Amino acid sequence: MLRIHGRATSSNVQAVMWLVGELGLPNERLDVGGAFGGNQTAEFLAMNPMGRVPVIEDEDVTLFESQAILRYLAARHGSEVLWPSDPVVRAPVDQWMEWAKVNLYPSLTYKVFWQLVRTSAAERDHDLLAEGAAELDQLMTIADAQIARHGWLAGAEMTLADIAFGTHLFRYFTVPFDRADLPALRAYYDRLCARPAYAEHAMVSFEALRVPGA
Ligand SMILES: N[C@@H](CCC(=O)N[C@@H](CS)C(=O)NCC(=O)O)C(=O)O
Numbered sequence: 001m002l003r004i005h006g007r008a009t010s011s012n013v014q015a016v017m018w019l020v021g022e023l024g025l026p027n028e029r030l031d032v033g034g035a036f037g038g039n040q041t042a043e044f045l046a047m048n049p050m051g052r053v054p055v056i057e058d059e060d061v062t063l064f065e066s067q068a069i070l071r072y073l074a075a076r077h078g079s080e081v082l083w084p085s086d087p088v089v090r091a092p093v094d095q096w097m098e099w100a101k102v103n104l105y106p107s108l109t110y111k112v113f114w115q116l117v118r119t120s121a122a123e124r125d126h127d128l129l130a131e132g133a134a135e136l137d138q139l140m141t142i143a144d145a146q147i148a149r150h151g152w153l154a155g156a157e158m159t160l161a162d163i164a165f166g167t168h169l170f171r172y173f174t175v176p177f178d179r180a181d182l183p184a185l186r187a188y189y190d191r192l193c194a195r196p197a198y199a200e201h202a203m204v205s206f207e208a209l210r211v212p213g214a
Contacts, residue, residue, distance in 0.1 A: 002027040002073075005044070006053030007034045009209055011109065012066040013054045014202045015167040019070055019160070021197025023077055035208070067101055070160050081157050096146075096154040096161035100168070104143075107135040108168050116175045117206055120213035129177070136172070137180045148184035166192045170203045 002025050006013035010033060020027050032038040033053040040051050048055045048064035055064045058076075063069050074083035084090040111132025115124055143165065146153055154161035169189045172179070192198045 003057040004029045005032040005039075005047070005055040005057075007031050007036055008201070008204050009034060009206055010053050011105075011167055011171065012052075014204060015066050015163055016054045016056065016069050016073070017201035018167060018197050019073055019078075019082075019163050021201050022082075022163075022195075023073065023079075025073070025077055067097060067164060070097070070163060074160055081159065082163075083160050093154045093159040093161045096159075097164040100153075100161065100165035104136075104139050104165065104168055107132050107139060108172055112136060112177060113171050113175055113206075116177065117210050117214055120211055122213060133177050133179075140172070140180055140182055140185055144180075144182035144185040147188045152188075162192075166198070167202050171206065174206075 002020065004013065004016060004020065004027060006016070006029065008014070008017070008029070008031070013029075013033075017029065030038075032044065032055075038044060039048075039053060044055070045051055047057070047062050050064065052064065054066055054069060055062065056069050056073075058073075061072065061076075063072055071083060075085075084093065111128050115129040115132070119125070143153065150156055152158050152162050153165050166189070169185075169192060173186075173189055193203065
């Protein structure tokens with residue numbers, strides 16, 4: 001059975017679990033990382049020398065890096081729609097997956113989420129927070145236009161690009177900061193929230209991550 005190593009509060013684990021839920025794959029998820037520890041043992045480092053989650057074990061495959069895991073699971077167990085086999089159809093899906101990981105993830109995770117949830121108010125870097133919020137305005141405006149035009153991030157149907165991107169929207173819309181008013185993005189997020197697999201795996205409380213005074 002597919003085994004996923006990683007705590008449910010990790011956004012990278014959440015992306016993998018959301019896909020696992022969408023595909024209905026039987027699985028076992030183990031709480032590893034953060035307060036659970038277990039990610040610096042020799043056994044874990046043999047699977048991922050970075051000591052990070054998620055890691056998956058699936059029959060003959062052991063894999064780390066969440067985006068590689070998404071591609072692998074979709075290619076091996078998924079549908080043609082989520083991760084098309086035709087390179088021409090797949091390319092924009094891959095493009096938007098990378099766009100989300102390379103741009104959205106650091107701005108939201110390290111500049112906004114970490115400042116608001118994982119840094120006490122006394123130590124908060126307001127310049128960094130403002131920088132992250134401005135970056136998010138720009139990035140989400142791009143996403144809003146793309147979604148308004150096509151329906152989903154990479155086209156007319158939900159793909160891995162939406163999983164790589166949409167996973168982060170729960171935190172984006174939940175942490176308290178000034179967001180741009182983007183109707184297509186908001187409607188898209190509401191559609192994601194109505195999906196059982198998203199509600200179960202991406203809309204995970206982050207209160208366990210909050211530091212005192214944040
Ligand atoms: N590029 C990696 C990043 C993995 C990563 O940074 N994971 C974080 C959780 S989101 C982690 O393992 N942090 C240490 C911990 O949880 O103990 C991926 O996408 O899988």
